[in-house]
Amino acid sequence: MDASHTRQSHARKEAPLLAVSGLTVQFHARDRNAPRLTAVNDVSFTLESGKTVCLVGESGCGKTMTALAIMGLLPNSGAVTAGSIYFEGHDVTKMTEKELQTIRGCRMAMIFQEPMTALNPVLRIGDQISEVLRLHKGLSKKQSRAATLSLLRQVGIPAPEARIMDFPHQMSGGMRQRALIAMALACSPQLIIADEPTTALDVTIQRQILDLLGNLGKKYGTGTVLITHDLGIVAEVADTVLIMYAGYVMEQADAACLFTRPLHPYTQGLIQSRPALPLCTEQNSVPRRKTRLNAIPGVVPSLGNIPKGCAFHERCPKAMPVCVAALPPLVVHTQGHCVRCWLFHNHRETPDARA
Ligand code: SF4
Structure with a gap:
């Protein structure tokens, strides 16, 4: 060798x-000039x-x-x-x-x-x-x-x-x-x-x-x-998870970190919209769900209609004026945990984002 x-x-x-x-x-696009x-x-x-x-x-x-x-x-x-x-x-x-x-x-x-x-x-x-x-x-x-x-x-x-x-x-x-x-x-x-x-x-x-x-x-x-x-x-x-939305990485972290502390409102929405196991009541052994399943309102925009600013702002419960005006950068929040959201720009995390 x-x-x-x-x-x-x-x-x-x-x-x-x-x-x-x-x-x-x-x-x-179909129209080559577009x-x-x-x-x-x-x-x-x-x-x-x-x-x-x-x-x-x-x-x-x-x-x-x-x-x-x-x-x-x-x-x-x-x-x-x-x-x-x-x-x-x-x-x-x-x-x-x-x-x-x-x-x-x-x-x-x-x-x-x-x-x-x-x-x-x-x-x-x-x-x-x-x-x-x-x-x-x-x-x-x-x-x-x-x-x-x-x-x-x-x-x-x-x-x-x-x-x-x-x-x-x-x-x-x-x-x-x-x-x-x-x-x-x-x-x-x-x-x-x-x-x-x-x-x-x-x-x-x-x-x-x-x-x-x-x-x-x-x-x-x-x-x-x-x-x-x-x-x-x-x-x-x-081992590692990338949460993607409209072509952008919104959050990137190792799996344990992402599930114990999801930062991005989109990640939080995805986790909350996961169906839980049906619950059994004491009186009745027939499984019965007690709460309605959470859902993220709206739909993913088509490629030709991705909104300006944060691509998720039309569906985000925490949207602020800055979210409509400018695309947030993907920033390192903590080692190995990155997030694309104005709530975490310069690591300024608002308390409600931890919910
Ligand atoms: S940047 Fe704004 S609209 Fe986008 S996820 Fe964060 S809070 Fe919501």
């Missing part, structure tokens, strides 16, 4: 598995091997676009217009499509939200998984079939010898999702990006999948970027 190779390996060891810095993703629409705005985070970063927020907050940018899979109308994405020390945004193809599916893989559109409808499940193994690992037909069966077993698909011959439409939604997860795990990637991977699954299978992803981290040092709106899952698996 020569000195330059040793230096490179050393540098790679020290760099985080994934370092996203100032990532901005923009889309062309200003570009910004789907992801100045997003930064790092992911170490074996750790999990969760991207959290309602639909349309920029989570999936962040993931697609990391994978180099943005739609044709979108592009990374600022920032960098370093994966294993190499900037993904500077790679050619050919270079991306050598790492995508092998060193990094994505579990898509909707398996019916992610899987090829005219190919058998077994063939789709085997293809990944043959292409990236150079396995023979026999070896790839054995490895495919093992993967299907790992993700909890019953009777894999029979299901390997199924087409996607012959499987239930949950089975398709598990087949997609098996495909993503095929080459034991160093980075897995999972976009709502357990939404279509019942809780027992959800548990198995989360354990499987957790074990990959422990066993192989696989890092995970998990996109979810399920705060229960976040509390359980996340």
